[in-house]
Amino acid sequence: MKSCGIIVEYNPFHNGHQYHAKMAQELSQADVVIAVMSGNFLQRGEPAIIDKWTRAKEALSHGADLVVELPFAYAVQSADYFARGGIKLLHALECDSLCFGTDDRSEMDYQRFGAFVKDHQTEIDQQYQTIKNNGMSYPQQMTEVFRKIYPENGLNFSTPNHILGLSYAKENAHYDKPMVLYPLKREQAGYHDLKIHSRFASATAIRQAVFANELSGIRQVLPEQVSKDLEQAAIVSWENYWPLLKYKLISSSIEELQEIYQMKEGIEYRLKEAAKDADSFSVFIEKAKTKRYTWTRLQRLATYLLINVSQQEIEASWRHSHLHVLGFTEKGQQYLKEKKKTVSLPLITKVSKTLNDRLSLDIRSDQIYRLGNTAISEQNFGRSPIRLP
Amino acid sequence: MKSCGIIVEYNPFHNGHQYHAKMAQELSQADVVIAVMSGNFLQRGEPAIIDKWTRAKEALSHGADLVVELPFAYAVQSADYFARGGIKLLHALECDSLCFGTDDRSEMDYQRFGAFVKDHQTEIDQQYQTIKNNGMSYPQQMTEVFRKIYPENGLNFSTPNHILGLSYAKENAHYDKPMVLYPLKREQAGYHDLKIHSRFASATAIRQAVFANELSGIRQVLPEQVSKDLEQAAIVSWENYWPLLKYKLISSSIEELQEIYQMKEGIEYRLKEAAKDADSFSVFIEKAKTKRYTWTRLQRLATYLLINVSQQEIEASWRHSHLHVLGFTEKGQQYLKEKKKTVSLPLITKVSKTLNDRLSLDIRSDQIYRLGNTAISEQNFGRSPIRLP
Numbered sequence: 123m124k125s126c127g128i129i130v131e132y133n134p135f136h137n138g139h140q141y142h143a144k145m146a147q148e149l150s151q152a153d154v155v156i157a158v159m160s161g162n163f164l165q166r167g168e169p170a171i172i173d174k175w176t177r178a179k180e181a182l183s184h185g186a187d188l189v190v191e192l193p194f195a196y197a198v199q200s201a202d203y204f205a206r207g208g209i210k211l212l213h214a215l216e217c218d219s220l221c222f223g224t225d226d227r228s229e230m231d232y233q234r235f236g237a238f239v240k241d242h243q244t245e246i247d248q249q250y251q252t253i254k255n256n257g258m259s260y261p262q263q264m265t266e267v268f269r270k271i272y273p274e275n276g277l278n279f280s281t282p283n284h285i286l287g288l289s290y291a292k293e294n295a296h297y298d299k300p301m302v303l304y305p306l307k308r309e310q311a312g313y314h315d316l317k318i319h320s321r322f323a324s325a326t327a328i329r330q331a332v333f334a335n336e337l338s339g340i341r342q343v344l345p346e347q348v349s350k351d352l353e354q355a356a357i358v359s360w361e362n363y364w365p366l367l368k369y370k371l372i373s374s375s376i377e378e379l380q381e382i383y384q385m386k387e388g389i390e391y392r393l394k395e396a397a398k399d400a401d402s403f404s405v406f407i408e409k410a411k412t413k414r415y416t417w418t419r420l421q422r423l424a425t426y427l428l429i430n431v432s433q434q435e436i437e438a439s440w441r442h443s444h445l446h447v448l449g450f451t452e453k454g455q456q457y458l459k460e461k462k463k464t465v466s467l468p469l470i471t472k473v474s475k476t477l478n479d480r481l482s483l484d485i486r487s488d489q490i491y492r493l494g495n496t497a498i499s500e501q502n503f504g505r506s507p508i509r510l511p
Numbered sequence: 512m513k514s515c516g517i518i519v520e521y522n523p524f525h526n527g528h529q530y531h532a533k534m535a536q537e538l539s540q541a542d543v544v545i546a547v548m549s550g551n552f553l554q555r556g557e558p559a560i561i562d563k564w565t566r567a568k569e570a571l572s573h574g575a576d577l578v579v580e581l582p583f584a585y586a587v588q589s590a591d592y593f594a595r596g597g598i599k600l601l602h603a604l605e606c607d608s609l610c611f612g613t614d615d616r617s618e619m620d621y622q623r624f625g626a627f628v629k630d631h632q633t634e635i636d637q638q639y640q641t642i643k644n645n646g647m648s649y650p651q652q653m654t655e656v657f658r659k660i661y662p663e664n665g666l667n668f669s670t671p672n673h674i675l676g677l678s679y680a681k682e683n684a685h686y687d688k689p690m691v692l693y694p695l696k697r698e699q700a701g702y703h704d705l706k707i708h709s710r711f712a713s714a715t716a717i718r719q720a721v722f723a724n725e726l727s728g729i730r731q732v733l734p735e736q737v738s739k740d741l742e743q744a745a746i747v748s749w750e751n752y753w754p755l756l757k758y759k760l761i762s763s764s765i766e767e768l769q770e771i772y773q774m775k776e777g778i779e780y781r782l783k784e785a786a787k788d789a790d791s792f793s794v795f796i797e798k799a800k801t802k803r804y805t806w807t808r809l810q811r812l813a814t815y816l817l818i819n820v821s822q823q824e825i826e827a828s829w830r831h832s833h834l835h836v837l838g839f840t841e842k843g844q845q846y847l848k849e850k851k852k853t854v855s856l857p858l859i860t861k862v863s864k865t866l867n868d869r870l871s872l873d874i875r876s877d878q879i880y881r882l883g884n885t886a887i888s889e890q891n892f893g894r895s896p897i898r899l900p
Contacts, residue, residue: 365882369755370762372878373819398878401885430762489761489787493754496790 123457126150127217127301128186129208129290131160133170133329135180135348138223138322142306143185146221149304154187154457158211159448160197161484162491162501163429165204167421169363169491171329172355173498175508178448180348182510188454189508190215191446194487195439198425205289211445212301214467219302220294224287232287232303236295238272245271259416261285333359355497360421362494364403367428371397383426383433389415393423429487439483446470446484449508473502512846515539516606516690518581518597518679520549522559522718524569524737527612527711531695532574535610538693543576543846547600548837549586550873551880551890552818554593556810558752558880560718561744562887564897567837569737571899577843578897579604580835583876584828587814594678600834601690603856608691609683613676621676621692625684627661634660648805650674722748745886749810752883753792756817760786772815772822778804782812818876828872833857835873838897862891 126146132139146155159181161174170177178189196207212220239246249267258266261279268279279285287305294300323343331340332352341349371379371394379390392410400406407420415423445467450458462469473481481502488501515535521528535544548570550563559566567578585596601609628635638656647655650668657668668674676694683689712732720729721741730738760768760783768779781799789795796809804812834856839847851858862870870891877890 365754366758369758369879369882372882373759373817373875375819378819428762430764430767486762490758493758493761 123153123453123460124151125154125156125215125217125457126152126219126221126304127156127158127208127212127215128221129158129192129205129212129286130181131164131170131325132177132181133160133164133168133325134172134332134344134352135177135184136323136325136328136344138308138324138343139181140184140345141322142221142223143181145306146304147185149221149306150219150302152219154453155185156188156190156212156215156217156454156457157181157186158190158192158208161191161194162488163194163198163425165197165199165201166418167198167423167425168360169358169425169494171332171357171359172351173491173501174448174488175501175505176351176355179508179510180345180351182449182451182454182508183347184345186454187451188215188457189448189450191448191484193439193443193446194429194431194484195436196443198422200422201285201289202292205286205293207443209290209293209297209301210443211467213297214443214445214465216461216464217301219304220290221304221306222287222290223308224305225284225308232291232305233295233300235272235288236291236293236300236303239292240295242271329359332357356495358491358494358498360403360424363428363490364406366490366493367403367424368397368400368406370427370430379427381432382423383431383436384423385426389423393420393427429483429490431483431487435483442480444468444470444480446473446481447507449510451510455509471507473505475503512542512842512849513540514543514545514604514606514846515541515608515610515693516545516547516597516601516604517575517610518547518594518601518675519570520553520559520714521566521570522549522553522557522714523561523721523741524566524573524734525712525714525717526732526734527697527713528570529573529734530711531610531612532570534695535693536574538610538695539608539691541608543842544574545577545579545601545604545606545843545846546570546575547579547581547597550580550583551877552583552587552814554586554588554590555807556587556812556814557749558747558814558883560721560746560748561740562880562890563837563877564890564894565740565744568897568899569734569740571838571840571843571897572736573734575843576840577604577846578837578839580837580873582828582832582835583818583820583873584825585832587811589811590674590678591681594675594682596832598679598682598686598690599832600856602686603832603834603854605850605853606690608693609679610693610695611676611679612697613694614673614697619694621680621694622684622689624661624677625680625682625689625692628681629684631660718748721746745884747880747883747887749792749813752817752879753795755879755882756792756813757786757789757795759816759819768816770821771812772820772825773812774815778812782809782816818872818879820872820876824872831869833859833869835859835862835870836896838899840899844898860896862894864892 128143128146143155159178162170164170174191181189190211192207192211196203246267249271250263253263253266264279291303321343323340328340328343331337337349337352376390379385396406396409400409407417410420411417445465447470470477485502492498492501517531517535532544548567551559553559563580570578579600581596581600585592635656638660639652642652642655653668680692683692710732712729717729717732720726726738726741765779768774785795785798789798796806799809800806834854836859859866874891881887881890
């Protein structure tokens with residue numbers, strides 16, 4: 123069976139995502155669409171608005187045939203590591219192609235770009251060394267590096283989806299049998315676009331409407347099932363976890379904070395100070411924000427803190443990757459049967475206590491996720507993959 | 512000026528406490544009554560129902576002339592360490608006598624008992640060694656030890672206030688100039704008595720009524736001001752901190768839990784497991800309780816956990832004791848003036864940032880105490896002692 127992968131978050135699932143899954147199948151002519159999806163904590167350092175099982179179910183009813191969880195150690199990361207995890211899991215599943223959205227307006231050849239980076243890594247690193255202290259942001263610096271050594275394409279690293287596309291291409295090129303890449307241009311609704319368009323809207327706009335309790339205005343951009351889930355399922359935002367994060371910052375010593383992954387350069391002092399009088403997560407981040415520490419970077423740090431995760435734990439999780447299957451359609455199940463003897467990472471369809479060590483970070487992050495809303499059910503033990511006809 | 516000390520918690524302040532302060536003055540004929548009072552966390556491992564400043568103010572209006580805070584490292588402890596701290600602070604303040612409540616019905620001579628223990632410590636330790644593994648509780652074992660080596664008095668270590676009295680006597684005897692001891696028999700309302708008597712009731716019964724929102728039934732056992740405070744001030748119970756404690760237990764590794772003061776013998780596994788499905792503090796303790804780990808012992812452990820306190824930190828706090836003055840009457844202020852050049856511990860009347868290190872444990876415990884109710888105001892920085900005419 124032929125497969126096409128997509129790397130997703132679905133926070134929440136909307137019509138644009140359904141279009142993406144449908145186009146992945148059409149462009150690749152694959153038999154199954156495999157979604158590697160972030161679990162309960164997301165790339166930008168946020169708790170998912172709805173839990174991973176609900177989002178997996180929505181995905182399976184709207185174009186995906188198999189949903190596999192991207193582990194925490196890859197999911198809550200900047201583009202490069204996020205892409206590394208997604209591509210790794212898809213390769214382990216012997217996926218033939220990858221379809222991803224892009225904000226890029228040019229006709230760039232991602233496959234060729236990936237191969238170029240693979241062959242010129244030393245040159246890129248050298249070029250980066252010459253400008254790394256120029257005060258620009260990392261995306262700006264990368265744009266600069268590639269303008270010099272790869273001028274054929276006017277690369278722009280400043281829109282999130284385009285950066286992800288470039289990261290996918292780079293990662294993919296490192297494998298012996300790279301997947302075929304299908305970039306999909308976003309027709310409407312850019313990443314940060316806050317307006318609700320006719321049938322499409324950005325996930326950001328949708329979340330704002332949900333938290334403002336204005337679901338009626340966004341029904342037309344969501345599948346009916348998702349509207350229902352957003353009304354009935356337990357939803358959370360960072361604010362639900364703010365009391366816990368504040369407690370963590372107040373109760374931990376500076377030395378303990380320094381044990382947290384990515385906590386360096388003295389930001390621990392700044393976070394501890396900002397927590398003292400902040401009575402909401404957004405006030406806290408506004409207080410802590412600097413030019414160097416952007417909202418997203420701080421949110422990721424806040425997530426590492428909330429989950430109490432160390433460098434060693436992230437690295438251990440990278441070493442022990444796995445494929446936690448959240449659900450499948452009949453076709454997806456057939457695909458798994460066909461591949462299960464050759465997949466290159468452990469396939470987990472049921473989390474048992476014996477997996478405690480291998481999955482410790484993921485299990486703990488889900489236990490803490492549940493503290494945000496008492497209505498969130500157990501996320502691992504005793505749960506079988508969702509099976510849709 | 513002559514002074515009489517009392518060691519108190521006031522959780523909350525009631526008529527029995529007013530009687531105690533009055534009798535302290537009458538029995539000792541002192542000019543000032545000095546109250547050493549637990550701060551925001553108490554001997555039995557609980558958050559105080561009302562914050563330390565409110566309780567200090569109530570004490571000053573009802574018989575105390577000077578209120579000094581018993582540091583966390585002494586306050587949240589079993590009788591021996593609690594007594595050590597209280598006696599240490601009173602001696603530092605050059606107090607002449609000590610008046611304490613007792614449930615004991617005999618006419619025992621506490622002063623003589625203290626001197627006896629001081630002179631026979633080796634014998635007591637040896638006797639204890641022979642029975643320490645007999646399965647009895649520690650109070651029962653102590654009763655047994657003293658029945659053998661000090662039969663003149665039928666000592667009974669099983670009522671909390673009597674145990675405290677014995678501990679005060681033991682500690683006091685170690686000083687060159689011991690204080691004169693005035694035991695005060697409780698006329699009514701034993702420690703654990705749940706009935707509300709005419710004008711007296713136990714603090715336990717009063718707290719139950721407050722949490723059940725039945726203040727009307729207990730007005731006659733409280734000074735008017737306290738009734739008002741219990742209606743208007745921010746009140747808390749362990750349940751307010753349960754989400755934080757649950758988060759702490761879920762997010763910490765076993766190794767991290769083992770760093771907590773008194774966390775040993777594997778109780779960390781039991782607490783982590785009990786936290787998982789408990790949705791309240793009382794359910795949690797009921798689940799974790801064993802014959803060895805009583806409610807009070809578990810509450811103390813829970814407090815150490817909540818405050819994230821290590822053995823080293825407790826010991827550092829013992830080494831750097833201080834006298835944090837919460838308030839005084841005119842007489843109390845006069846007494847301080849008279850003694851301030853000779854007191855043997857640093858006198859703190861205003862907490863400034865320079866005291867951060869010395870007071871770190873106390874400051875942190877107060878910051879965490881404030882997380883239980885947003886209406887609790889800053890507990891240290893910028894606060895001057897309460898001054899009552």
